[in-house]
Amino acid sequence: MIAVVGGAGYIGSHTVKYLVEQSEPVVVFDNLSTGHQQFVPNDVPFVEGDLASFEDLHKLFTNYPNIHTVIHFAAFAYVGESVVEPAKYYRNNLVNTVNLLDTMLVYNVKNIVFSSTCATYGNPIALPITEEHPQNPINPYGRTKLMMEQLMDDYSTAYGINFAALRYFNAAGAAEDCEIGEWHEPEPHLIPLILDVALGKSEKINVFGSDFDTPDGTCIRDYIHVTDLADAHYRAAKYLIAEKQNLQLNLANGAGYSNLEIIQMAEKVTRIPITYQLTDRRLGDPGQLIGCADKAKNIIHWEPNYNLQQIIETAWAWHQKKFGGKV
Ligand SMILES: NC(=O)c1ccc[n+]([C@@H]2O[C@H](COP(=O)([O-])OP(=O)(O)OC[C@H]3O[C@@H](n4cnc5c(N)ncnc54)[C@H](O)[C@@H]3O)[C@@H](O)[C@H]2O)c1
């Protein structure tokens, strides 16, 4: 059985859905701080618990003694917020991960796939970013994720855990059947905020920064569909179980789009003009993040299936259903 920690959240719930479709037994552990219980299928066992509580963690592993692998999504994940509230990030992302690992060791569970991020690279010195690129994060969020990677490495050497650090670029999109999608309150992410404008829920999108060293001056990101990420987690878990080798893998499409290009694509998909305003930079944002995922292609035979237009089409379908009452 696989325990999905943070499985009621955005990427976690899409991974649970994917694992269930592969007939993989799953249990979800989540404190619902940013997740939604309704994102967990009714027939999937759910343990409401917090990584800060050893009591909750022991409940998970004693009630589900067949757990052999953990997929760990639980963290705070907002770049801008981490700059102004770093303590929140170090406590939840780092300290609580130590709690999880220590409890796994008590129950002899040695495989863990976890969410790292391209934010561990900082400002890139070469594009596209490969796994060999130096990791010099420029915000507290990225630093907590780099420290998580280092922690895993030390636990691997000392205690024999096997880990896969999956460094995702920007997750986006929603499940094809519109059962689940991106839903954060408040929502900080670019694509859903643009879709709010298309729905008429907000007047305009503020575009943070127009003086970056990019062709149109706005930030460039590499967007990857959430179901492609789910597929990579399944493959990484199977690899750890079979090979008992650690992995550090980028998960990216290999194509960068500026914030203004994302607005244009959203206009194409929704056929609605999007009003935007160029504003100051947001703290902690690197100008460009574009990933090379060749290593994931070679080692776990993973290929992304969704391009930007398809990503925004699935996001739009979900967004209308959830927030517009249309579908
Ligand atoms: N969204 C992205 O673009 C992106 C990109 C790279 C990496 N990541 C990483 O992927 C992971 C998932 O991101 P997401 O966008 O799905 O976030 P999310 O906030 O939707 O999901 C996180 C889940 O973890 C749960 N959680 C948080 N702290 C917990 C705790 N102490 N105990 C138990 N449950 C807890 C939340 O309730 C939520 O369900 C995060 O670790 C994030 O850093 C996200």
Ligand SMILES: O=c1ccn([C@@H]2O[C@H](COP(=O)(O)OP(=O)(O)O[C@H]3O[C@H](CO)[C@@H](O)[C@H](O)[C@H]3O)[C@@H](O)[C@H]2O)c(=O)[nH]1
């Ligand atoms: O109202 C907004 C919101 C965002 N942006 C910009 O849009 C881009 C993307 O921002 P956002 O959607 O917030 O994603 P990121 O800050 O790139 O961070 C996401 O992607 C990272 C990987 O790049 C992950 O590590 C983080 O967890 C995840 O939140 C950035 O240039 C933001 O400055 C705006 O211009 N206006």
